[in-house]
Amino acid sequence: KQLLAKRVKTLTPSSTLAITAKAKELKEQGIDVIGLGAGEPDFNTPENILNAAKASMDAGLTKYTPAGGLPVLKKAIIDKLQRDNGLTYQANEILVGVGAKHVLYTLFQVILDEGDEVIIPIPYWVSYPEQVKLAGGVPVYVEGTADQGYKITPSQLRDAITNKTKAVIINSPSNPSGMIYSKEELAELAKVAEEKDILIVSDEIYEKLVYNGVEHFSIAQLSDAIKARTIVVNGVAKSHSMTGWRIGYAAGDKDIINAMTDLASHSTSNATTTAQYATVEAYNGSQETVEMMRQAFESRLEAIFPKLAAIPGFKVLKPQGAFYLLPDVSEAAAKTGYASVDDFANALLTEANVAVIPGSGFGAPATMRLSYATSLELLEEAVNRIETFVKTKW
Numbered sequence: 001k002q003l004l005a006k007r008v009k010t011l012t013p014s015s016t017l018a019i020t021a022k023a024k025e026l027k028e029q030g031i032d033v034i035g036l037g038a039g040e041p042d043f044n045t046p047e048n049i050l051n052a053a054k055a056s057m058d059a060g061l062t063k064y065t066p067a068g069g070l071p072v073l074k075k076a077i078i079d080k081l082q083r084d085n086g087l088t089y090q091a092n093e094i095l096v097g098v099g100a101k102h103v104l105y106t107l108f109q110v111i112l113d114e115g116d117e118v119i120i121p122i123p124y125w126v127s128y129p130e131q132v133k134l135a136g137g138v139p140v141y142v143e144g145t146a147d148q149g150y151k152i153t154p155s156q157l158r159d160a161i162t163n164k165t166k167a168v169i170i171n172s173p174s175n176p177s178g179m180i181y182s183k184e185e186l187a188e189l190a191k192v193a194e195e196k197d198i199l200i201v202s203d204e205i206y207e208k209l210v211y212n213g214v215e216h217f218s219i220a221q222l223s224d225a226i227k228a229r230t231i232v233v234n235g236v237a238k239s240h241s242m243t244g245w246r247i248g249y250a251a252g253d254k255d256i257i258n259a260m261t262d263l264a265s266h267s268t269s270n271a272t273t274t275a276q277y278a279t280v281e282a283y284n285g286s287q288e289t290v291e292m293m294r295q296a297f298e299s300r301l302e303a304i305f306p307k308l309a310a311i312p313g314f315k316v317l318k319p320q321g322a323f324y325l326l327p328d329v330s331e332a333a334a335k336t337g338y339a340s341v342d343d344f345a346n347a348l349l350t351e352a353n354v355a356v357i358p359g360s361g362f363g364a365p366a367t368m369r370l371s372y373a374t375s376l377e378l379l380e381e382a383v384n385r386i387e388t389f390v391k392t393k394w
């Protein structure tokens with residue numbers, strides 16, 4: 001008998017893992033590798049949040065919670081959505097889950113039937129296609145090209161919609177491009193979604209990491225009608241440097257949230273209780289550290305962007321949010337003798353000792369992703385190494 005189910009036959013491991021594993025191997029051999037693969041802030045979780053977690057444990061609050069999340073946390077999330085986004089939700093429209101990633105997984109499980117299509121803009125976060133496929137859905141890719149600022153247009157969206165389309169994913173600010181859809185752009189996309197009667201999955205996990213005066217706008221803010229067809233997904237991983245705590249949430253239609261809650265009741269029971277109490281403090285407490293981290297990312301971006309853009313054969317748009325740079329390095333790869341950006345990225349690791357993520361995993365094989373969630377000193381050294389590598393081989 002076959003050991004594995006058909007469902008996992010086409011499952012590909014996260015593309016970021018292969019190069020990260022190789023970087024780790026080199027480090028263990030004593031080689032000084034600079035890792036720019038990180039998908040998480042390099043700051044510790046703020047002190048007030050750690051203290052709230054400790055206090056909840058000391059008070060004995062370590063038992064199961066309701067499957068959809070602690071009422072006190074749902075309240076904190078409702079207040080956050082009102083305060084930051086001007087969005088009004090009731091408790092039965094909120095699900096707290098094990099990180100935004102698992103919330104998205106649960107969402108696709110409850111909205112997709114076999115063969116339902118989900119529109120995924122390129123470049124995309126690696127988990128969207130796999131999660132859609134695991135739910136029996138079919139990813140339909142629409143390319144946001146570099147000259148469109150790595151964003152899709154309303155006519156591209158319209159052309160991709162069939163009678164099987166269930167939803168479109170909007171990730172703004174975007175991982176990996178760092179691009180942000182303006183209110184006007186979102187309005188145009190939403191109009192198409194409304195006209196064609198599809199759901200909008202709005203992944204806003206990088207909401208707080210926006211730079212140079214650009215503002216985050218949630219597509220659900222456009223109107224009550226748009227809000228009704230949007231599921232907002234967010235969490236504290238990136239905003240509060242809480243990646244390991246695994247708390248995310250969905251806000252949207254109560255029937256969808258109810259089904260997600262029922263599914264969670266049979267899969268996770270609840271997100272970790274201590275982490276939920278920590279998140280109550282993350283949202284109700286001071287937001288000063290959130291802003292401090294944002295400023296640190298912004299100043300790194302300002303320092304490193306011009307240097308990266310000046311490397312021969314690198315074409316890079318200035319990101320507006322998140323903490324990634326996504327240069328098109330196809331020319332640099334070709335001029336230095338590599339057949340693909342994958343090979344170029346591999347050589348950067350083994351010869352220049354800088355670990356980056358090749359864009360092939362994001363559907364954008366001309367690009368590579370560099371994370372600036374690391375110290376300025378290391379970033380500058382990494383960019384110097386890349387520049388020397390390119391100039392030497394050109």
Ligand code: PLP
Pocket residue numbers: 039098099100101102125171174175203205234235236237243246247248
């Ligand atoms: N969505 C995007 C676009 C991400 O980049 C990530 C994390 O890398 C997530 C969701 C998942 O966040 P969480 O850590 O809350 O699961």
